Amino acid sequence: MSKLLVKPTDGQGRVTHITPQNAGWQYVGFDLHRLRPGDRVSEETGHREVCLVLVSGKARIAAGGEEFGLLGERMSPFDGVPSAVYVPGGSDWTVSAETEVELAVCSAPDPEGNLPARVIAPSDLSKETRGSGTNTRYVTNILPEDQPAQSLLVVEVITPGGHTSSYPPHKHDQDNLPHESLLEETYYHRLNPPQGFAFQRVYTDDRSLDESMAVEDGDVTLVPKGYHPCAACHGYDLYYLNVMAGPRRTWKFHNAAEHEWLLNAG
Structure with a gap:
């Protein structure tokens, strides 16, 4: 199995645990919790900021000394848009599940911890359609660069069955602004x-890294560098939640030169 493919563990609780240490990089962390009604999970953020994303289900969330109440409007990531909560460094958070819940904990460095905790409501999220034809996909910006955070960028995408996504292939692995930013990604x-x-x-x-992976439901792929296109097979829609972070909080990517012609193709 590819070293870039992370399979979830069976059962409930924290089923995926990705840290800069076990991923072999510097910035991005990602945990996935599967909770039953009545389950509760709490953590301190330390020197990292967190974006809690209710991938599915409803939960009561408290963070930074504030009670945000019952959040969540969808029971599947393929049905509507998420609710989320931003939590700064030097804080804490608690999630109490009211229904079956799939909770993503997205994290990145935040040594300052000077932003307030806040709800990112479905009505706050911007949506866009990218691509055309069988390269069409549907994007929801959860924590884009025009919204306050220190390091984190968070977005989710629905790619219909038979379509490609993150395509034409692009990369963001050079700290070379304004042309390209260095961002790790899950x-x-x-x-x-x-x-x-x-x-x-x-x-x-140069193909020094070249991994092709069959991705199943619940898997996480790591993108430490390089191009990273996806393809959804006929009959199966693909959802993915992206977490990005690097030394500068901006998404500037570089398309693979040999495939740029696709941007002007009908």
């Missing part, structure tokens, strides 16, 4: 129906 994948699979390739120009 992809948390879900499939609808869940028995489906998709494909993701992560590769560099």
Whole structure:
């Protein structure tokens, strides 16, 4: 199995645990919790900021000394948009599940901890359609660069079955602004129906990194560098939640030169 493919553990609780240490990089952390009604999870943020994303389900969330009440409007990541909560460094958070819940904990460095905790409501989220034809996909910006945070960028995407995504292939692995930013990235994948699979390739120009992975429901892929396109198989829609962070909080990418012609194709 590819070193870039992370499978969830069985059962409930924290089923995925990705840290800069076990990923072998510097910035991005990602945990996935599966909670039953009545389950509760709490953490301190330390020197990291967190974006709590209710991938599915409803939960009561408290953070930074504030009670934000019952959040969550969808029971599936393929049905509507999420609710989320931003939590700064030097704080804490608690999530208490009212229903079955899938909770993503996205994290990145925040040594300052000077922003307030806040709810990111579904009505706050911007949506866009990218691509055309069988490269069409639907994007929801959860924590984009025009919203307050220190390091984190968080977005989710629905790619219909038979379509490609993160395509034409692009990369963001050079700290070379304004042309390109250096951002590590995780992809948390879900499939609808869940028995489906998709494909993701992560590769560099010189092919010193070149991994192709069959992605199943609940898998996470790591993108430390390089291009990282996805393909959703016919009959199975693909959801993914992206977490990005690097030394500068901006998304400036570079397309693979040999595939840029696709941007002007009908």
